Amino acid sequence: DRRPRIFSGMQPTADSLHLGNYLGALTRWVALQDTHEAIYCVVDLHALTVGPDPAALRERCRRTAAQYLAAGIDPQRSTLFLQSHVPEHAELAWVMSCLTGFGEASRMTQFKDKSAKQGAEASSVGLFTYPMLMAADILLYGTDAVPVGEDQRQHLELTRNLAQRFNSRYGQTFTVPEPHILKETAKIFDLQDPTSKMSKTSSSPGGIVELLDDPKVTAKKIRSAVTDTGREVRYDPVDKPGISNLLAIHSALSGRTVPELEADYAGRGYGDLKKELAEVVTDALGPVRERTLELLADPATLDDILAEGARRARGLAAETLARVYERVGL
Numbered sequence: 001d002r003r004p005r006i007f008s009g010m011q012p013t014a015d016s017l018h019l020g021n022y023l024g025a026l027t028r029w030v031a032l033q034d035t036h037e038a039i040y041c042v043v044d045l046h047a048l049t050v051g052p053d054p055a056a057l058r059e060r061c062r063r064t065a066a067q068y069l070a071a072g073i074d075p076q077r078s079t080l081f082l083q084s085h086v087p088e089h090a091e092l093a094w095v096m097s098c099l100t101g102f103g104e105a106s107r108m109t110q111f112k113d114k115s116a117k118q119g120a121e122a123s124s125v126g127l128f129t130y131p132m133l134m135a136a137d138i139l140l141y142g143t144d145a146v147p148v149g150e151d152q153r154q155h156l157e158l159t160r161n162l163a164q165r166f167n168s169r170y171g172q173t174f175t176v177p178e179p180h181i182l183k184e185t186a187k188i189f190d191l192q193d194p195t196s197k198m199s200k201t202s203s204s205p206g207g208i209v210e211l212l213d214d215p216k217v218t219a220k221k222i223r224s225a226v227t228d229t230g231r232e233v234r235y236d237p238v239d240k241p242g243i244s245n246l247l248a249i250h251s252a253l254s255g256r257t258v259p260e261l262e263a264d265y266a267g268r269g270y271g272d273l274k275k276e277l278a279e280v281v282t283d284a285l286g287p288v289r290e291r292t293l294e295l296l297a298d299p300a301t302l303d304d305i306l307a308e309g310a311r312r313a314r315g316l317a318a319e320t321l322a323r324v325y326e327r328v329g330l
């Protein structure tokens with residue numbers, strides 16, 4: 001396989017992925033399968049950094065994997081697995097930690113933000129070393145490109161630095177991965193607070209369109225979305241963030257351009273936009289939800305897919321780790 005290799009993953013931190021994950025990541029991952037050799041991971045070791053409930057974590061791993069599959073990740077064409085099933089991730093992460101400067105790690109803005117929220121004393125060391133585990137995830141597979149959102153750019157830059165540092169210290173070993181930054185236009189905002197991004201970890205249940213919501217719930221969330229006191233359906237993220245978000249979602253799912261939609265809704269009210277958008281969203285997500293529920297109802301099949309994915313991933317990862325150990329003198 002001479003196609004460039006990509007690696008990407010999501011944390012199993014919620015029972016359901018949301019529309020932002022779907023449009024900003026999953027649909028892109030599905031499309032990339034045509035042009036790339038793709039490795040998609042449920043990064044459960046990363047989720048451990050925030051001390052989740054064990055039963056919830058186990059359930060969320062399965063649900064996240066089922067949603068990848070339901071969205072169109074094809075386990076025949078791509079490698080799909082749970083990070084903890086491939087122990088080389090944790091092993092290479094240790095080597096990466098020994099290669100990273102304490103000051104360098106301290107400059108990671110995501111750690112600074114997250115630890116500021118939790119309090120530095122309460123934050124786990126795992127939260128601090130998270131970027132080294134992420135570097136290991138990527139470098140284990142000779143990854144050429146990493147499809148990530150803008151928020152992961154700094155971590156990817158660290159990964160590149162670590163790969164180059166290792167290569168110059170110990171000899172050419174790692175492929176230095178390129179960022180494949182997913183376009184900002186795909187950013188989806190919270191329906192109740194359209195200036196903050198839709199997020200699994202936000203505390204705004206009414207603002208998050210979950211892939212596994214009942215379609216009636218989805219429609220209600222869209223009808224209740226925060227807009228503004230105007231009447232004009234116009235794309236203007238600064239002055240009309242709510243309407244702009246609804247237009248962006250519509251456009252991403254219907255394939256129609258924003259100007260087309262603006263023309264279509266000229267002279268009509270926000271109610272029409274919401275009503276029709278509710279249909280567009282439930283039509284798109286309905287089948288994904290149904291396939292997810294089917295997969296979850298058949299645990300043996302899901303287990304088989306994940307075991308096969310882990311077996312394939314381990315084949316690649318073990319080779320890299322053996323080379324790394326040999327290079328560093330272990």
Ligand code: ADP
Pocket residue numbers: 009010011013019020021022023024025147148149150186187188189197198199200201
């Ligand atoms: P969350 O904030 O929900 O925990 P993550 O940070 O785990 O999301 O992101 C998982 C993937 O989903 C990333 O590739 C990210 O770019 C994408 N993503 C997350 N939220 C959004 C959003 N609101 N709009 C677009 N893409 C998103």
